[in-house]
Amino acid sequence: MNQSRSCGRLRIMLGHLGQRWAGAAVAHPTSGAVSPNSFQTPQFQYTRDNNVLSLEQRQFYEENGYLVIKNLVSDADIKRFRNEFERICKGEVKPEQMTIMRDVTIAKSEYAPSERTVSKVQSFQEDEELFRYCTLPEVLKYVECFTGPNIMAMHTMLINKPPDSGKKTSRHPLHQDLHYFPFRPSNDIVCAWTAMEHVDRNNGCLCVLPGTHKGYLKPHGYPKWEGGVNIMFHGIQDYDENSPRVHLVMEKGDTVFFHPLLIHGSGWNRTQGYRKVISCHFASADCHYIDVKGTSQEITEREVVGVGNKIYGIPKDTSLKDVFRFRGRLVKGERTNL
Numbered sequence: 001m002n003q004s005r006s007c008g009r010l011r012i013m014l015g016h017l018g019q020r021w022a023g024a025a026v027a028h029p030t031s032g033a034v035s036p037n038s039f040q041t042p043q044f045q046y047t048r049d050n051n052v053l054s055l056e057q058r059q060f061y062e063e064n065g066y067l068v069i070k071n072l073v074s075d076a077d078i079k080r081f082r083n084e085f086e087r088i089c090k091g092e093v094k095p096e097q098m099t100i101m102r103d104v105t106i107a108k109s110e111y112a113p114s115e116r117t118v119s120k121v122q123s124f125q126e127d128e129e130l131f132r133y134c135t136l137p138e139v140l141k142y143v144e145c146f147t148g149p150n151i152m153a154m155h156t157m158l159i160n161k162p163p164d165s166g167k168k169t170s171r172h173p174l175h176q177d178l179h180y181f182p183f184r185p186s187n188d189i190v191c192a193w194t195a196m197e198h199v200d201r202n203n204g205c206l207c208v209l210p211g212t213h214k215g216y217l218k219p220h221g222y223p224k225w226e227g228g229v230n231i232m233f234h235g236i237q238d239y240d241e242n243s244p245r246v247h248l249v250m251e252k253g254d255t256v257f258f259h260p261l262l263i264h265g266s267g268w269n270r271t272q273g274y275r276k277v278i279s280c281h282f283a284s285a286d287c288h289y290i291d292v293k294g295t296s297q298e299i300t301e302r303e304v305v306g307v308g309n310k311i312y313g314i315p316k317d318t319s320l321k322d323v324f325r326f327r328g329r330l331v332k333g334e335r336t337n338l
């Protein structure tokens with residue numbers, strides 16, 4: 001009687017921790033006492049046990065699909081990324097394979113590239129200075145908790161969200177990053193996103209819908225925004241308007257790790273500053289590529305290959321997986337599959 005009541009209470013407590021357990025507490029067969037040692041290991045689905053994350057951190061990621069680590073990247077490293085970004089904007093270096101994006105409101109203007117006209121650089125894997133970000137041991141230490149030991153850097157960006165022109169084109173609509181990726185399984189992919197300065201709702205910090213990583217990949221398309229939308233900024237059409245949103249206020253060097261199914265975006269930048277972040281999507285090298293033809297991701301393949309054809313002359317029948325196979329770089333362990 002007592003025993004089943006205490007088991008029930010324990011289950012309630014565990015339920016409060018929000019954790020899926022393989023089994024409830026096991027009562028000792030003869031004494032009836034509940035020994036803490038007889039708990040089975042919790043069934044974590046989204047994190048791995050490598051003694052880096054505390055139990056609370058693992059539970060937080062499992063439940064919410066993201067985890068912020070304060071003060072992870074040093075000021076000195078961020079200064080180096082900033083300097084290199086400035087050199088790229090001035091045209092002093094032109095890393096191969098990298099694309100430079102301007103806000104849609106000035107996409108067709110004749111402005112010379114400068115820190116004020118570049119809204120994002122993407123695919124900087126051939127830029128030694130920026131790519132250092134993807135090899136920082138303090139970052140990889142956390143990445144490994146999600147990907148395991150064979151780690152590939154698959155997608156890199158430095159985002160310089162400009163002051164909004166008044167048309168709210170600096171917004172990034174709510175989306176799931178998996179929409180852009182032709183590899184699986186999703187639980188072996190993680191994004192590291194590091195604030196290069198203080199970010200909050202005023203300059204368009206990251207906004208997340210906690211727990212949405214437990215859902216599926218949703219269809220994406222261009223939002224119907226009056227002021228225009230940046231190329232490839234696809235959004236989820238049918239997200240739950242009432243789903244709670246969390247705005248991640250972060251300081252320089254703080255890093256958020258998040259799951260590729262987590263619904264997220266960023267609001268418009270109402271300041272006069274250029275909000276800078278650096279990020280990389282990592283995946284386990286043991287992941288496998290998928291063919292996105294006939295899926296909701298076809299639009300990504302069409303646009304990415306279309307741009308690649310226009311800028312680099314890649315064949316029009318190149319697949320999204322070929323693009324990623326070419327872009328991906330091993331940063332730790334062995335390049336097994338990807």
Ligand SMILES: CCCC(=O)SCCNC(=O)CCNC(=O)[C@H](O)C(C)(C)COP(=O)(O)OP(=O)(O)OC[C@H]1O[C@@H](n2cnc3c(N)ncnc32)[C@H](O)[C@@H]1OP(=O)(O)O
Pocket residue numbers: 099100101102103104107108120122155177180229230231232233307311
């Ligand atoms: C987890 C992943 C999440 C994401 O990846 S989100 C989005 C990812 N993709 C991107 O950021 C795109 C990367 N950027 C690029 O590929 C290039 O910057 C881009 C957009 C092709 C521009 O390349 P450029 O070399 O500057 O070529 P271009 O000036 O001749 O422009 C080509 C055509 O694109 C247009 N364009 C450029 N920037 C744009 C913008 N922000 N929004 C809408 N359209 C834009 C531009 O007007 C031009 O159009 P047209 O061919 O003249 O009609």
Ligand SMILES: Nc1ncnc2c1ncn2[C@@H]1O[C@H](COP(=O)(O)OP(=O)(O)OP(=O)(O)O)[C@@H](O)[C@H]1O
Pocket residue numbers: 171172173174201207223235245247264265266267268
């Ligand atoms: N009408 C909309 N349709 C789809 N996504 C939107 C819409 N408005 C905002 N978002 C997105 O929702 C997320 C949360 O944005 P947030 O509410 O912080 O900014 P905002 O709506 O741009 O500005 P505000 O602070 O005025 O609400 C961002 O990803 C933003 O791009």
Ligand SMILES: O=C(O)CCC(=O)C(=O)O
Pocket residue numbers: 157159161172177206264265266277
């Ligand atoms: O930093 C931001 O604005 C978010 C960008 C983003 O989510 C993305 O490019 O996938």
Ligand SMILES: [Fe+2]
Pocket residue numbers: 175176177264
């Ligand atoms: Fe994203």
Ligand SMILES: [Mg+2]
Pocket residue numbers: none
């Ligand atoms: Mg809003």
